[in-house]
Amino acid sequence: MAVEVRIPTILRNYTDGAKAVAAEGATLDELIANLESNHPGIKDRLVDKGALRRFVNVYLNDEDVRFLGGLGTPVSDGDTVTVLPAVAGGMA
Amino acid sequence: MLEISQELVDKMIEHARRDHPDEACGVIAGRDGVPERFVEMENAERSPTFYRFDSKEQLKVWREMDDRDEEPVVIYHSHTATEAYPSRTDVSYASEPNAHYVLVSTRDETRAELRSFRIVDGVITEEEVRIN
Numbered sequence: 001m002a003v004e005v006r007i008p009t010i011l012r013n014y015t016d017g018a019k020a021v022a023a024e025g026a027t028l029d030e031l032i033a034n035l036e037s038n039h040p041g042i043k044d045r046l047v048d049k050g051a052l053r054r055f056v057n058v059y060l061n062d063e064d065v066r067f068l069g070g071l072g073t074p075v076s077d078g079d080t081v082t083v084l085p086a087v088a089g090g091m092a
Numbered sequence: 093m094l095e096i097s098q099e100l101v102d103k104m105i106e107h108a109r110r111d112h113p114d115e116a117c118g119v120i121a122g123r124d125g126v127p128e129r130f131v132e133m134e135n136a137e138r139s140p141t142f143y144r145f146d147s148k149e150q151l152k153v154w155r156e157m158d159d160r161d162e163e164p165v166v167i168y169h170s171h172t173a174t175e176a177y178p179s180r181t182d183v184s185y186a187s188e189p190n191a192h193y194v195l196v197s198t199r200d201e202t203r204a205e206l207r208s209f210r211i212v213d214g215v216i217t218e219e220e221v222r223i224n
Contacts, residue, residue, distance in 0.1 A: 010187050055185055057147045064147045084154055085187030087133075087167060090115055090142035091174045 003031055003075050006082040014042040023081075028058065029071040031081065046083065047071070055086040093220045094192045094208040096120075096127050096166070101223055103130050105204045108170035108196040111135070115143040116196075120166035121157050127165040127192075142181070143169050166208075168194040176205040178216050186211035192219070 002022040007015050015021050021039065025031035036043035046056055051070065058065045059082040065073045075081065100120055108116045117135050120127040131153055136146040157163060167188060171179075176195035178186070186193060189212045197205040210217045 008187070010189060055187075057150065059147075059151050062148075062151065064151075066147075082151060084147075084150060086144055086147065086185065087117070087119075087150060087187065088137075088142070088144035088185040089169060089179065089182035090137075090139065091171045091179050091181070 002077060004080045005031070005035060006080065008084050010085055011042060011045055011083065014039040014045075025075060027071070028060070028065055028069075028073045028075055028081070031075055032071070055088060057084045057086050058082070059084070093222055094127075094166070094194070095222045095224060098223050100127055100130055100166075101206060101221075104168050104194060104196055105206065107132055108198050108204070111170070112198045113140045113172050114138050115140065115170050115172060117143040117145065117167075117169040119153065119164045120168070121153075121160070121162040122165040123162055125165055125190075129162065140172050164188055164191050166194050167191045168196060170196045170198055172198050174199065176207045178209055178211060183211055183214055183216060186214075189213075194221075 002024045004020050005023050006020045023031045023035045025034050032043055032046055046053060052058060060068060060073055061080055115135055118133045119131050121131060122128040134146045134149055135143045137144050176197040193209045193211050195207055208219050208221045
């Protein structure tokens, strides 16, 4: 068993159009490294200078990982990780 | 072109006026590019110059859309002191290439300004809004 990672429309060019892919790792960081080895280029869209990009939301099951432990958040088999680009903007 | 009902247009304008002077934001979900289900979102920034969907609310709404086989057909937000045209900030965070980005300006109290755009790979294309 592995962790299911749900991929948003804008990143599906890295996953051959797949809405969800499987990945492995004990932490979110490891999971993203594993994702990168199967889908090169995707890591750079999620991580910048060792931290999650500010305008990408990553959820472990129902929680935003920012409120858990960021990239160090432990993940287990059977978990679902969801990636959603933040919807943001403004006149500034 | 964005084809949309008068009722949905009125709802976006009403929401923008209600939250003025802060920016209001939300989505209209639908299938096959037809906007149908109006979902007002919380502006987690509560700011007159910036908006961001609350991350938890966004997950809930995006899941609901997934379950119902819908997509975010329209993503709307308001500008409260400037024209209804995407700012540089709007373009840099635009992340739904299939969505119509609708902007409502509430800078004029008597006349609402509503325009629609596609934002793909940093390029803004204005489109006609047909209200039916």
